Amino acid sequence: MDAELDDQFDEYPRPQLRRQHWVSLNGSWEFALDPYAAWERPKDVSWRSAIEVPFAPETARSGIGETGFFKCCWYRREITAMKLRHGEHLWLHFGAVDHTATVWIDGVSVGSHEGGYTPFTFDITEHVQAGARHQIVVRAVDLPQDLQQPRGKQDWQRDPHLIWYPRTSGIWQTVWLERVPQTYIADVRYTPNLSRWEIGLNVDIGGREGEADRLRMTMKLGSEVLAQDIYSLSAGEVHRRIALSDPGIDDSRNELLWSPTSPTLIDVRLELLNANDQVLDRIDSYTALREVAIQGDRVILNGRATQLRFILDQGYWPDTGMTPPDAAALRRDVELAKLMGFNGVRKHQKIEDPRYLYWADRLGLLVWEEMPSAYRFTLKSIERVKQQWQEVMRRDYNHPCVIAWVPFNESWGVPNLPDNAPERHYVQALYHLTKTIDPTRPVVGNDGWESVATDIIGIHDYDDEPHRMARRYETADVRVRLFQHERPGGRLLMLQGHAQTDHPIILSEFGGIAVHADDTWGYSASESTEDLERRYTELLNVVHGLQLLAGFCYTQFADTYQEANGLLHADRRPKFPLDRMAQATRGPGRYAVYEFKPGAQAV
Numbered sequence: 206m207d208a209e210l211d212d213q214f215d216e217y218p219r220p221q222l223r224r225q226h227w228v229s230l231n232g233s234w235e236f237a238l239d240p241y242a243a244w245e246r247p248k249d250v251s252w253r254s255a256i257e258v259p260f261a262p263e264t265a266r267s268g269i270g271e272t273g274f275f276k277c278c279w280y281r282r283e284i285t286a287m288k289l290r291h292g293e294h295l296w297l298h299f300g301a302v303d304h305t306a307t308v309w310i311d312g313v314s315v316g317s318h319e320g321g322y323t324p325f326t327f328d329i330t331e332h333v334q335a336g337a338r339h340q341i342v343v344r345a346v347d348l349p350q351d352l353q354q355p356r357g358k359q360d361w362q363r364d365p366h367l368i369w370y371p372r373t374s375g376i377w378q379t380v381w382l383e384r385v386p387q388t389y390i391a392d393v394r395y396t397p398n399l400s401r402w403e404i405g406l407n408v409d410i411g412g413r414e415g416e417a418d419r420l421r422m423t424m425k426l427g428s429e430v431l432a433q434d435i436y437s438l439s440a441g442e443v444h445r446r447i448a449l450s451d452p453g454i455d456d457s458r459n460e461l462l463w464s465p466t467s468p469t470l471i472d473v474r475l476e477l478l479n480a481n482d483q484v485l486d487r488i489d490s491y492t493a494l495r496e497v498a499i500q501g502d503r504v505i506l507n508g509r510a511t512q513l514r515f516i517l518d519q520g521y522w523p524d525t526g527m528t529p530p531d532a533a534a535l536r537r538d539v540e541l542a543k544l545m546g547f548n549g550v551r552k553h554q555k556i557e558d559p560r561y562l563y564w565a566d567r568l569g570l571l572v573w574e575e576m577p578s579a580y581r582f583t584l585k586s587i588e589r590v591k592q593q594w595q596e597v598m599r600r601d602y603n604h605p606c607v608i609a610w611v612p613f614n615e616s617w618g619v620p621n622l623p624d625n626a627p628e629r630h631y632v633q634a635l636y637h638l639t640k641t642i643d644p645t646r647p648v649v650g651n652d653g654w655e656s657v658a659t660d661i662i663g664i665h666d667y668d669d670e671p672h673r674m675a676r677r678y679e680t681a682d683v684r685v686r687l688f689q690h691e692r693p694g695g696r697l698l699m700l701q702g703h704a705q706t707d708h709p710i711i712l713s714e715f716g717g718i719a720v721h722a723d724d725t726w727g728y729s730a731s732e733s734t735e736d737l738e739r740r741y742t743e744l745l746n747v748v749h750g751l752q753l754l755a756g757f758c759y760t761q762f763a764d765t766y767q768e769a770n771g772l773l774h775a776d777r778r779p780k781f782p783l784d785r786m787a788q789a790t791r792g793p794g795r796y797a798v799y800e801f802k803p804g805a806q807a808v
Contacts, residue, residue, distance in 0.1 A: 216532055218300055218379040219324075220563040221603050222393060223489045226384035230282065230341075234258050236269065239277035239344075247309050247342040250279050258282075258380060259300070261373045264526040274350070274363060278375045280343040284382070286333035292387030292413065294330045297341070300378025300558065304347040304354055311340050319589070321347065321373070322355065322556035322577055323596035345375040353586040355593055357554035357577030358519060358765075367726060370521060370766045377528045378558060386486045388412035390420075390477055395492040395603050396645060399462075399507065402451040404492055408443040408475065417485055421476040422447070424492075426461070431471060435478070449494070462507045463493035463605045465548040468569030470605075493566070493605035499647050499660050502709050504755050506571075506608070513571065513711060513756025514790055515549040516542060516772070519765045520557050523775045527555060537777065539564040542762065544783045545772060546790025551713065551758045554578060554614065556597050565606035573609045573649070573758075574601060578617035582628055586618060591635065598642050609646055610639050615653040615665065616696070622655045623700055633658040652713055654696035661755075662706070663713035666693035669729035671747040674715075678751045709755035716744060717760040717770040720780060725769035728760070738781040741772070742789040749792035759790075 217223050236256035237244075244250050260267035262278055287295055299306065303321030307314065310332040318325035333339050348354070349372055350361045360369035391411035397404050404424075410417055420443045424432040431450070436443045452458055463469050470491045477486040496507055503510040518538070522530055529535050535558060542550055549571030556577065565572050576594050579586040594612055601607055612635045613619065619628040636650040636658035650659035664687075668674045678687070688699050688706050699706055719727025720737050731737040748757050763771040772786060773779055779786065 218298065218381055218560070220560060221490055222390075224383060224385070224487070226287070228287065228382045230284065230380040230382060231258050233282075235281040236262070237279040238262070238269075238271060238275050239279060240275040242277040242346055244277070244279070244344075247279075247281070247312055247340075247344075250281075250342075252279075252281060256280065258376050259378050260528050261303070261377045261526050262375055263371050263373060264528070265524045266528075266530065272371055275374070276348055277344065277346045280341075280345070280376060282341050283338050284341060286335050286337055286339055287382060287384050288335040289330070289384060294328050294385040294387070294389070294412070295333060296383045296385050297327045297329045298324065298379075298381045298383060299326070299376065300324050300380070301556075302343065302345050302376050302378075303359075303373050304351075305345070307344045307346075309340075309342040309344075312342075320355070320593040320596060322357075323593055323600060324378075343376065347372070347374040349374075352580040353583050353589065355577045355579050355586075355590055358521075361580070365766055368768055370519070370768075371526065373527050377526070386412065386477075388416040388477060389486045390475055390488050392599075393473075393475065393488070393490060393603070395473075397492065397494045397496060397605075398446075399494060399496040401446070401448070402458075402494075403446045403448045404471075404494065406443065406445045406447055410438060410441040410443075410477065414441065416479060417441075417477045418480045419478045421478055423474045424449075425472045425474075426469070459507075461494055463495040463566075463569075464507060465543075465569040465571060468567060468605075469493060470567060490603075491566070492603065495605040497608045497646055499709060502707060502753075502755060504608075504647070504661070504709050504711075511548075511756075513549055513758070514547050515551050515571070515573065515711075515713075515756065515758035516545065516547045516762045517553050517714060517758050517760045518542070518550040518762040519553050519768075520555045520561075521763075521765045521775075529558065529561075532560060535561040536564045536568075538762075539568050539570050541773065541777060541783075542570055543568065544787060545779075546787030547759075549573070549608070550762065551575065551611075553761075556601075559600065559604075562601060562604040562606055566604055570606055571608050572604070572606045573611055574607050575611035575614060575652070578614055580618055582619055582621075582625075582631070587631060590618070591638070594635065594639070595642065598639065602643060607646065609649055609661065610643065611649040611652050611663075612636065612639055613651040615694070616651060616655050619651070622651070622657065623697065629657045629700065649713075654692075654694055654698050656699050660708060662698065662708050662710045664693055664698060664710060665714035666712060667715060667717050667728040667760075668693070669718070671744045674744075675747045675750070678712075678753050683753055710753055712748060712751075712754055712757040714758060714760050715748070716741070718744075719768075719770040722769060725764075726767050727770035734780045738785065738789075741786070745789045745792065 235252045236254045262269040305319045307317045315327045358370045359372045389412050392409040394407040421435045473490040498505040551573040554577045639648045647660035649661045652663035653665040717728030719730050721730040763773040764775040
């Protein structure tokens, strides 16, 4: 990727589908709290304060810092409409607004969106005039105690308790304008296939019907052109399998594959052409050759068994909540996970900013992506989770770093799985829906326990005695004993008759060791940072020796509010030296140091 594109990809809010003409609307907006959702239209609102977008009003960085209950908040900002050429569109994008957003331009409603973790876009072309001033108003409704909406780690009690954190309301990801041609590339989907040494390409075309004639595709690795072709459109779509030149030699093949140790990305340029070969639309993107599969009791990456060394990451920052303090913070979190010796993260109960996934793609970090939970089992919660989960998969399908989907965690939202057939059917249905939409990745149906449909058996076990844990997972007939007698968290690991027991087993939550301090919480406590290092090393030595496991996920990356069991402080300072942390994480004989240089991939 050349230096100019590199800089633009770092900041562009949607790195998988990038155009040149865009303007960020982050910054100061007028703001109003509406505690009881009493106002219905912009003209009703009493504007009394200002907020810094995209930071949620609960955060200090927003300038509001309101942590109590309120049902609604309002935003207002004036913009100067971008100049448009004949037939062009002006799109208004929102990265994420929690939970239900309604948008007006100059008092005219342009649309609504429900779901606090996924992006949405409105075409505002007919509502603006080029060069004129216009007023955008956003109403965000987020009922603080609604357990039927996907909440993730957002607390429904007034004050954060145990493992739940302050709420996030309103705008919490980038807002931006984009100039789009009359006929445009609406969506792109890449599907790598290693056995055929090819990449599937699906492109949907939107806008004026019949204006576009062909699509020109160029794939490059650095300055080397890997593939280039022009395709005719069929019913506004392109579906092609792009065969790459197979070098035939393992070493040469491996150089083109994406993995944590060699995160090779393939740059893609797509150009939409009319019959006269004029470029109607151009986007820059990227993909990778990477394949993940399950074979017996192992996770397979690019045809080889891979030990998953994961860390659980909540994705919160001290003064900015779920929003990173700046774009560099996303890259730094990816770098830190690698410097700590991990090859992946389990993003827990949060759909992360796509720029985090971009850095995970580029620097080589595997990601389990997990749906934020609702906490009641109702028809309304089912519909909300299903709809938003499909939007999540559509947004992040192309990221090579994402190697597994996790629709449920610890039976949250389905609290009676052993005794309630409809709840079991719900988990099974979402598992199969996920596999239908994306058959290329494993699905962890319900991580932690009570599996009824899954490709990977995730176990959550916070036993603070390493030797007791060793006995549990290395006894004779360990699988029989685990699934019939052991109950980490007091729950059955598999519900009888509903799941296979020969899948890979991942210790997907364990550890959670806090450094003792007042007003903090952890699954167990150490007396000092030196004691934390000793206990972490001892625990990881035991886990590395468990042949049963296909991998592990330690809790957790950084302290998060009252939950002080991170390997890093909340401000990302390590609690003991990173090199010694990496040595323990990697295990005997697997120690390596990662260095990061600006603009470079991981070494």
